Amino acid sequence: MIQPSEHFEEIKAPFLRHWPGWVDPATANSWFSELERESPWKQESITLFGKSHLLPRLTCWMADPGCGYRYSGLENIVEPWSPTAQLIRNQINQYTGWYFNSLLLNHYRNGKDAMGFHADDEPELDHQAPIASLSLGASRTLRFKPKRGVQGESMSVELGNGDLLLMDPPTQQEWLHGLPRRLRVTEPRLNLTFRVVSR
Ligand SMILES: O=C(O)CCC(=O)C(=O)O
Structure with missing residues (x-):
């Protein structure tokens, strides 16, 4: 069992808990290399106005049997848990007390890769x-803005190597x-x- 950092910052809107350096850099680097090697990455495409566009990132879904779901209109091919993803899931489940049964991995190859607001x-x-989010590798900024009709200020969180971010309800609703x-x-x-799919 790793010794995760107990220090976290709480952000009341949009309901975040952020553990900078939840795991030490050596562990984060080793998880990065293992996951990069073990995961069957895909570059999905979406069709807009009849034209197909490659998404600017690589992705991979891992989940327990029966826990796949449609995401951004894409029917996901669910892979079994790789050894490293399983190990990390066990640590996060134990740390948070939740049983996460599904995982989306995103691989941003450099700063040109990104994800739109959703x-x-x-x-x-x-x-x-x-939703429990673990970041490995280069630091990037995750931006938040309120949905239409919700009061609140847009804000950003800088996510570094080994950071854990918990997005508590109702973040996704608002x-x-x-x-x-x-x-x-x-x-x-x-x-x-890491997500919980209802069964
Ligand atoms: O890469 C990130 O930090 C965000 C990923 C994300 O928004 C998602 O998986 O839904």
């Missing part, structure tokens, strides 16, 4: 559960989040979002 509010997700491009970043980053 909310992880699909009906298949357990909306009482947080806020959008996205990861903008940062062109001066040349190093890759992995982000793991």
